[in-house]
Amino acid sequence: MVAIVTTVAVLSGLTGFLALLLILAESVVANYGECTIEINKKKKLEVIGGSSLLSLLDEHGIYLASACGGRGSCGYCKCTVLDGGGPVLPTEKPFLSIEEQEADVRLACQIKVKNDIFIKIPEEIFNIQQYKATVQKIIDLTYDIKELHLKLFEPPEINFKAGQYVQLQTPAYEKSRQPVSRAYSISSSPEHNDHIELIIRRVPDGICTTYVFDYLREGDSIEFTGPFGDFYIRETEADMIFVAGGSGKAPIKAMVELLHSQNSRRRMAYLFGARTKKDLYYTELFDEFQKKMQNFTFVPILSNPEEDSEWKGKTGFIPAYLNDYIKDPEKTEAYLCGSPGMIAAVEKKLLELNIPKDKIYYDSFA
């Protein structure tokens, strides 16, 4: 009996000692003290080391894109690390091309700041902020697409380019144990900077869209970060071909609204692809733009119209119609938003029609 008690006491003591040793080791080894994050060779942040680069930037109001909350699964939070980031980790490699690795691009969420670190990020990122807004209106556009109107209150205004997106934050709720954020293009014009509009299509079993469709109500508060993205109008005189499918209409709507309010003289055609008539929305709005804008043509195309829908418009697939709307390929820019399949097919056709590859801009769903 004495031997058993002694053994238990010794083992307990040993376990306690090892636990204490681990705590001490953690405080000594993992205490990286004060570190500096130097950004673009001009801005310095003094931080306490030990956390991820992404979270430390976040704490200082510098928001890199991230859809997974720093779990290393979305690959959005890329930045260039000039020095101090250590070797590329296996968790980063699936998201980095060979070219990116050679150019010192890293995932900020995977880099633990242990010493001074020198990074480079696009200047536009300094414009990205966290916003709080009130849900002013929720409008059903189709059976599975809603439009949200968000009135900003903190800060009260946002500066963005037509075509950019924000990351809407869904709080933890009945069906999700943790907050998640998802990217949605802004569908309103940047000229109205006290609010934004988003077009959201229901994703079956999607955590964020289920929240928006089944839980979010007018009058609720919601948060988002932004603006993000390099899908925006290039300020040239070139003709423009817009192509979208599904909820890909959002950034194109923002672009056309802006061009309309600027009285743009650029020649524009907008080809929108949907399967059936019930998948169409904003048709009247774009018909109105067509009446008001001398150089704007709107072309809805259905790939699978119901026999009884009395559809009199174009049928089939967008690539078949592109040639009808391109006058001078060398002086044409294309703006595409939709599924990867649609974008690949349209891009292939545009290249065949001699649109320069560097004038094809797109925002892919995947």
Next chain:
Amino acid sequence: MKLTPREKQIQARMQPGAITINGFLGDDERHFHEIISDDRRTLERLGITAQELADKMKYLTDRAFDNYDETMIVEEIYEVSYNTVRGRLICPFMHPGSYRKGEVVVKNLKNNLTVKWTPLSVHMIEVHGFFEGKGSKNRIEPEILYRVLFGN
């Protein structure tokens, strides 16, 4: 069954509301190792490996991606379509990378059996031998999958 810390993390990521609203286990109360073992035995009985199934699934998934969201016939046996859904999913087994959310639908025209999968399903079958728990919305029954991919 005693779980290692890593297994606890995986089990947590398979619960509803972690990665997807409905999770990966359905109403199956077995440990995911047991689900994988039971399905492996089914594959052994059928004389096929998870890798062979995954190879065929990847081939048909690529055809579906190429085909601009419309139905196509592959090799005169398979009717293949892809439903685009915006976004990507991560692997509950904490494998790096992310997978398109869309759904591939394949019908074997010879026996009229149909299965649906996501690119994440293909990864989980290939790398982890995991077909999801019974009652899970995205569970793929190995035998039905086999009959769709290789059946007459």
